[in-house]
Amino acid sequence: MSKEKTIKLHKDVASFAKSDQRKSVIQLINTIPPFFILWFLAYQSLSLSIWLMFPFAIVAAAFVVRTFIIFHDCTHGSFFKSRKANDIVGTITGVLTLFAYAKWKREHAIHHASSSNLDKRGVGDIWVMTVDEYVEASKWQRFAYRLYRNPLVMFGLGPLYLVLISSRFNRKDARQKERNNTYLTNVIIVLLYTAMILLVGWQAFLLIQGTIMFVAGALGIWLFYIQHTFEDSYFEEESEWDYVKAAVDGSSYYKLPRILQWATGNIGYHHVHHLAPRVPNYNLEAAHESTPPLHNATTITIKTSVESLKYRLYNPEEKTFITFKDVKPLLQKTARPSIDLKPKRTSFEGK
DSSP states (O other): OOHHHHHHHHHHHHTTOOOOHHHHHHHHHTTHHHHHHHHHHHHHHTTTOHHHHHHHHHHHHHHHHHHHHHHHHHHTTOSOSOHHHHHHHHHHHHHHHTOOHHHHHHHHHHHHHHTTBTTSOSSSSOOOEEHHHHHHSOHHHHHHHHHHHSHHIIIIIHHHHHHHTGGGSOOTTOOHHHHHHHHHHHHHHHHHHHHHHHHHOHHHHHHHHHHHHHHHHHHHHHHHHHTTOSTTOOOBOTTTOOHHHHHHTSSOEEOOOHHHHHHTTTTTBHHHHHHOTTSOGGGHHHHHHTOGGGGGSOEEOHHHHHHGGGOOEEETTTTEEEOHHHHHHHHHHHSOOOOOOSOOOOTTTTO
């Protein structure tokens, strides 16, 4: 894409990078109160049947995802015009979603600045190895990577790791303001959870809140995974990396049914979001529809997104993701030849 086209694309999308206080407040109202109502209904349903609780908890999890999108917009400073308002709402929604606002804000900013850059992987993204890296890795490193990319681990243990470990501790290079925000978030979570346990009992709380956060976490990881892991996703080395191409070609348009698009806060328009992070979630669809060049982004549906689970390694030469099965011939080719320890029969044996 030429420099002129890049400038025009940025200009076309920039008009949507404006928060609307009325829309933001309405979104808060139609997201957070329904979550608490569903939580209450899940608790009340336990007196009838534990199985009746799960539908309420699963729907509540969808509202947690929607709450996270509000949190996400606050970290970009796009939900309100006021920085202070974004920080306050971001910290509150961070408590509800179990993420430390300032910590996640910095890590996510790094993700945006380095997304699809092969030389700057490792912060705020999913672990991706190239074919060469995998072939040259030790058996232990390959095992660790295969384990990490296993769906049961990524979407099963992943949510537990995120909310119980990763989000609870500061990075070593965190500044004091960021550290204090993490401490504050942790203290509020402990106080809130203690109060809820005293109110409803630890068994009911663990069952309901555990189900809600686990489902929400798995959905969140899935959304993040599918938005950057598809067959022809864009990855380049630093010398060739381009921000616009990383946004439009390295992020997918996840086309979802209307109800799921609403529940996920339009984050399926991820190519738009990466191109212009200051566009609030409620303007992403309009920005996409009004900007024809963005229609060229890779479109993924629920059906085709499931196929992306098989893509595990990135091949820079072919500019595509491949499967573990595809890389087997290379592993066999580079493997050391085996040594036959069995003595060979000589020509005079048996004579």
